[in-house]
Amino acid sequence: MGLLRSLVNDEVDGEQETEIPQENGLQDQHDQPGRLAIINGQLHMEEPKGRGAWPVLVPGPRVKLYDGEQLVTKPIVVENIEGLSITVDQEPPASAYEVIVSRDKMEVLLKTSFRTGRAFRLCDADFEQRLVLKAEPAADLPAKPIDPKLVLAHLKKEGIQTDLIHPEAIIEACLGRQDTEVVIARGVAPVPPVDGRIEIVCSLQTRFSSEAQGDRVDFLDRGSFNAVNAGDVLACLHHPVPGTPGKDVYGKVVPPPAARSPRLVAGSGVKLVKNGTMAVAEVTGRPILRRGVLQVNPQLVIGQNVDLSTGNVEFRGDVAVLGDVQESLTVKAGGSVDVRGSVFHADIVAEEDVIISDKLIGGSVVAGTDQPGLTKAVRLLKLLDRELEQLLAAFRQLKAHPRLSVADLSVRGDGYLIKLILEARFSHIPKKFAVLDALLAGEAQSSEEELLTVINGVRAAAKRFLGAAPLEFKRIEEVAREKIHLRAYGAELEQALDSAADIYVYYCQNAKLEATGNITITGPLAYDCEVVAGDTLRVAGNCRSGFYAATTAILAKTVGATGMGKTELCVGDKGVIGADKFCPGVRLRIGSVQTVIEQECLTTLFYVQDGKLHSREFRQGGAVC
Amino acid sequence: MLRVKVIKGVPEVVIALEGSLDMGTGEALQRAVDELNLNRIHSLTFSLSGLEIIDSTGIGQLIGYHRALSQRNGRVYLENDNAEIEEILGLIGVREILRS
Numbered sequence: 001m002g003l004l005r006s007l008v009n010d011e012v013d014g015e016q017e018t019e020i021p022q023e024n025g026l027q028d029q030h031d032q033p034g035r036l037a038i039i040n041g042q043l044h045m046e047e048p049k050g051r052g053a054w055p056v057l058v059p060g061p062r063v064k065l066y067d068g069e070q071l072v073t074k075p076i077v078v079e080n081i082e083g084l085s086i087t088v089d090q091e092p093p094a095s096a097y098e099v100i101v102s103r104d105k106m107e108v109l110l111k112t113s114f115r116t117g118r119a120f121r122l123c124d125a126d127f128e129q130r131l132v133l134k135a136e137p138a139a140d141l142p143a144k145p146i147d148p149k150l151v152l153a154h155l156k157k158e159g160i161q162t163d164l165i166h167p168e169a170i171i172e173a174c175l176g177r178q179d180t181e182v183v184i185a186r187g188v189a190p191v192p193p194v195d196g197r198i199e200i201v202c203s204l205q206t207r208f209s210s211e212a213q214g215d216r217v218d219f220l221d222r223g224s225f226n227a228v229n230a231g232d233v234l235a236c237l238h239h240p241v242p243g244t245p246g247k248d249v250y251g252k253v254v255p256p257p258a259a260r261s262p263r264l265v266a267g268s269g270v271k272l273v274k275n276g277t278m279a280v281a282e283v284t285g286r287p288i289l290r291r292g293v294l295q296v297n298p299q300l301v302i303g304q305n306v307d308l309s310t311g312n313v314e315f316r317g318d319v320a321v322l323g324d325v326q327e328s329l330t331v332k333a334g335g336s337v338d339v340r341g342s343v344f345h346a347d348i349v350a351e352e353d354v355i356i357s358d359k360l361i362g363g364s365v366v367a368g369t370d371q372p373g374l375t376k377a378v379r380l381l382k383l384l385d386r387e388l389e390q391l392l393a394a395f396r397q398l399k400a401h402p403r404l405s406v407a408d409l410s411v412r413g414d415g416y417l418i419k420l421i422l423e424a425r426f427s428h429i430p431k432k433f434a435v436l437d438a439l440l441a442g443e444a445q446s447s448e449e450e451l452l453t454v455i456n457g458v459r460a461a462a463k464r465f466l467g468a469a470p471l472e473f474k475r476i477e478e479v480a481r482e483k484i485h486l487r488a489y490g491a492e493l494e495q496a497l498d499s500a501a502d503i504y505v506y507y508c509q510n511a512k513l514e515a516t517g518n519i520t521i522t523g524p525l526a527y528d529c530e531v532v533a534g535d536t537l538r539v540a541g542n543c544r545s546g547f548y549a550a551t552t553a554i555l556a557k558t559v560g561a562t563g564m565g566k567t568e569l570c571v572g573d574k575g576v577i578g579a580d581k582f583c584p585g586v587r588l589r590i591g592s593v594q595t596v597i598e599q600e601c602l603t604t605l606f607y608v609q610d611g612k613l614h615s616r617e618f619r620q621g622g623a624v625c
Numbered sequence: 626m627l628r629v630k631v632i633k634g635v636p637e638v639v640i641a642l643e644g645s646l647d648m649g650t651g652e653a654l655q656r657a658v659d660e661l662n663l664n665r666i667h668s669l670t671f672s673l674s675g676l677e678i679i680d681s682t683g684i685g686q687l688i689g690y691h692r693a694l695s696q697r698n699g700r701v702y703l704e705n706d707n708a709e710i711e712e713i714l715g716l717i718g719v720r721e722i723l724r725s
Contacts, residue, residue: 398716403709405680408648417681417717424688425718 035127036078045081046127054079055129062089062120062135075130086122088135093117093143097174099154099184105248108160108185110151110170114177117141146174151184160185161251187248193259196240200294201233202287227316227334228281228296235294237264237277267295284334285317298335305341306331318352336501337367353502354515360508368501368516368534373439374493375516375534379551380436381458381490382572386592387429388483394421395476415473422470430470433462451496458489500534519550528565543567543579551575560586560597578605578618588613626650628675629657636667639704643675646683654686666699673705684717691723 031050036043036057048054058075059065065072066085078084094115101108119141123134148171155165165185173182205226228234243256266272267290269283281287285298298317305323306313313319316334324341325348331337336352345362348354354367368375395418398404409417422429440455440462461482463469473479500517507523508531516534524541531537531548539548539556545565548554551572560567560583569577573591582601587594590608605618627650628643638661646654661669669690673679691701701723705711714720 394716398713401709401713401716403676403678403707404713405645405647405678408680408682411648412682416685420681420685420688421717424722425716427722 033129034078035129036081036131037127038122038125038131038133040124041122043081043084043086044127045078047080053129055131057084058130058132060132060134063087063122063133064089065133086133088120088122090120091118091141093141095143095146095177097146097151099151099158101158101160101249105250105252106187106189106246106254107183108155108158108165108249109181110173110184111181112146112173112176113179114143116143143177145177148174155185160249161187161247164188164249164251185249187254188246190246190254190256191244193243193256194241195260196262197238197260198262198264199236199238200289201235202228202281204287204289226286227284227300228287229284229316230281232281233278234270234281234287234296235264235279237262239277265293267293269296269298270294283317286315300333306346319350324358350501353504353517356503356505358506360505360511360513362510364512364514365503365505366514367503368514373443374496375514375532377436377439377443377458378490378494379532379549380432380439381486381493384429384432384436385483385487385490386573387426387432388479388486391418391421391426391429392476392480392483394425395479399476413471413474414476414478415471418473418476418479419468419470422465430465430467433465437462437466451493454489454492454496458486458493461486461489503533543569553578555579557581559583573608576605576607579603580618627653629653631657631661633661636665637670638666638668639670639672641672641675643677645678646673646676646686647678647680648682651683651686654683658690663693663699664697666694666697668700668702669694670702670704673703673710674707676705676707676710679710679713681717684714684719688719688722 031052032046032048033053034048034055035046036055038044045055054077056075057065057072057078059072064087065076066087067076068083094113094117096113098111099108100111117140119138120135121138123136125131125134148167151170151174152165152167156162164187166183169182169184173180173184203226240259240261242259245256246254248254264272264276264279266279269281269285271280271282272278273280279294281296283296283298285296286300288295288297300313300315300317300319302310302313302319302321302323304310305326306321306329307326310329312330312332313321314330314332318335318338319331319333320338320340321331322340325331325339325343325346327345330347330349331339332349334351337348337350337354339348339354339356342358343356343360343363343365347363348356348365350367352367354365356365395414398417398421399406399409437459440459444452444455444459464472464482501515502517503513503515503519505513505521505523507525508521508529509525509527510529512530513519514532518536518538519531519533520538520540521543522540526539526541526543526546526548528545529548530546533550535551536553536555537548537550539554541556542558542561543556544558544561545567547568547570549570552575554569554571554575554577556579558581559569559579562583566585566587567583568587568589570589571577575590577588577590580603582597582604584597584599586597588597588606590606590613593608593611593613595606595613601615603618604615606613606615608614626644627646630641630643632639632641640654640657642654644650658669671687687701687703694701703714703720703723705714
């Protein structure tokens with residue numbers, strides 16, 4: 001510790017050092033404590049007088065007190081200030097930077113920090129016996145800029161690619177004296193690839209909703225089921241486009257991510273073409289994408305009754321109804337219809353076979369074509385061919401008759417006599433032509449161009465026999481020509497009919513059935529129905545009341561019933577009608593030959609030979625199904 | 626040449642025709658019918674047994690009378706025992722239309 005010195009006394013005028021003795025611990029009035037002061041940053045001391053207390057010096061915050069070389073950390077009693085030195089801790093400015101390389105090595109960040117410093121000085125203080133040394137801020141010390149060269153050198157040392165460095169960003173960050181974080185080098189990112197993808201061209205909706213028609217709400221119309229035709233494109237595969245490699249800040253190549261390469265997977269009913277890049281429907285049906293596999297289901301399964309909850313069903317493929325088809329509903333299929341239950345006063349239209357496992361009560365079933373009128377038209381044309389032949393024969397016979405003068409025909413044309421005959425004897429010919437025209441008018445709207453030509457040809461010919469048009473025939477040969485044309489048209493229409501479709505039903509009552517092929521009623525009864533079979537009608541049980549027509553044959557167990565309504569069976573001119581039992585009153589027509597069963601006939605097969613009705617034993621029996 | 630003999634017996638009239646009923650002679654028949662008041666006639670019978678020739682115009686004329694009388698709830702009948710003329714009527718279907 002330094003010795004006490006009376007430095008203060010030298011500076012304080014008029015004050016005299018006086019020693020005041022102290023007794024018994026009491027301070028004498030001459031005793032004065034020693035004191036310390038900081039004046040203009042310098043330490044000054046007044047020595048104590050008498051028994052006055054010696055001054056104490058306490059180092060405060062930021063102030064360091066040295067006694068010689070030794071740092072004083074606790075209050076000390078100062079005997080003199082020689083050897084004491086005082087320093088004040090300063091707060092210097094700071095400038096720093098940090099270079100950070102991103103985890104993916106694609107960016108280099110420069111993080112700068114600038115801290116302003118502060119200069120401190122020793123606080124002046126008046127004389128006190130106990131003096132605490134304090135420091136006070138004297139001035140701010142601005143931070144120094146960072147030398148960009150330091151950063152560049154750092155980057156070089158790190159191995160950062162020079163061409164990827166942004167020097168201007170470094171300069172701005174270093175000289176800006178503001179804390180910042182800036183990208184000073186950036187790698188070249190790889191260009192990502194374009195993933196391969198599967199474009200579904202068709203709709204995968206189960207059903208399309210119908211558009212509302214004004215205020216009308218059709219509760220039976222729940223929209224049509226989605227379907228595609230065979231050959232329709234379902235999906236296309238677009239190959240991936242590879243990406244371009246990049247490089248990181250060290251110049252190392254960064255490969256692009258691998259592109260996704262989906263694969264078209266064809267399930268049943270779907271074929272891949274064009275090296276597997278295009279999926280095409282092999283069958284008509286409903287397109288389904290299940291677990292990445294594209295398939296076309298040719299069968300629509302309605303797992304319940306067709307009723308108000310399902311609405312009408314229309315599907316281009318096959319339809320299977322596991323329940324019944326309820327009143328007023330329609331099931332329309334581009335393929336077959338298989339009803340596992342019954343059909344009640346509903347309409348079934350199928351381009352292929354129709355199977356009704358239980359009853360058909362009321363309603364209608366059409367199998368074989370969506371142009372049912374064509375079947376009737378073909379049948380009418382065949383009938384008309386024969387009847388026009390009869391007309392021609394009658395005309396020629398008349399013209400050759402010695403008692404008929406034909407002089408007027410040379411003036412009026414043959415058409416006058418033709419019209420007379422048509423009105424008087426063959427009035428059914430114009431009527432049939434009128435029906436034919438109406439039938440084909442309905443078909444014309446939905447027919448292909450080729451078929452339309454035929455239909456229009458038939459209709460034009462038909463119109464020549466309607467109303468007063470027959471008067472326009474100049475010569476009978478024109479009728480003969482029309483007959484030839486109509487026969488040819490009929491053959492073309494017949495070809496246009498779809499391949500024969502059959503109907504199988506267990507029981508039918510008060511219903512209309514029409515098939516281009518066979519109709520088979522497998523159960524006990526067909527009652528009061530209107531049935532038209534393009535080929536053969538087979539009834540395993542009884543056939544009572546109604547109209548039953550077939551081209552080739554009608555074969556039944558029992559036909560007609562006593563006391564029941566009229567039962568009429570009709571086949572083509574080369575057809576046969578056979579049954580185990582014909583009841584009296586049953587009307588039969590084979591070609592143009594008609595008869596009414598007057599007495600019960602058993603196991604009889606009727607046919608026409610040389611224009612006359614014949615019969616023989618019907619051996620096939622009722623077990624025809 | 627057509628001879629038309631009208632046997633008046635209103636409301637049932639019988640007209641006997643002889644000769645040829647054709648485009649050239651039909652006018653004679655028409656005059657005879659015109660002289661009759663069809664409104665008062667219930668039935669008109671044409672006797673054709675004396676006809677030797679007929680043509681489609683003549684037949685059309687007969688059918689025309691049938692239509693005219695049918696509209697007044699009257700009827701036209703044809704009497705004929707001439708097989709050849711009957712054959713012509715049959716081939717054309719005249720009797721069928723008169724029955725309708």
